[in-house]
Amino acid sequence: MWINLGRLLMLLIWGFLVFNLIHPxxxxLKYFLDIAMVFMVIMHGLQLTLLKATLTRDEPKLSRVFQARMFLFGVFEMLAWQKKQRAQKPAGPGK
Known part of the structure; x- marks a missing residue:
């Protein structure tokens, strides 16, 4: 539930920043939001790049849809992905 709330918040932030581009x-405030947009694009792009760099060869490649979601939602999509990965991994002995 909290992850979905975070995703909604992220959509609102993106919408606010894009609205500033269309109707400054x-x-x-315009300059602050322009800087915030550049910062957001760089940070989300860096996060996606680092995730792709840390995947091993045995792990499946990330789909384009997942990459777009990761770029759009950032850390909230990362948390959902990690939760899904943990649920798929069988617990080893002693865990």
Missing amino acids: FPRP
Whole structure:
């Protein structure tokens, strides 16, 4: 539930930043939101790049849809992915 709430929040933030590109806000706020948009694109791109770099050869490749979701939702999609990965892995002996 919390992950989905985070995803919704992230969609609202992206919407707010894109709205600033289409219909700019007054001057000081416009520059702040432009910088926030650049920062968000860089951080989410870096997160996706690092995830792709840490995957081993035995793990399945990430689909384009998953990559787009990872870029859009950031850490919230990462948390959902990790939760899914843990659920798929069988528990080893002694765990």
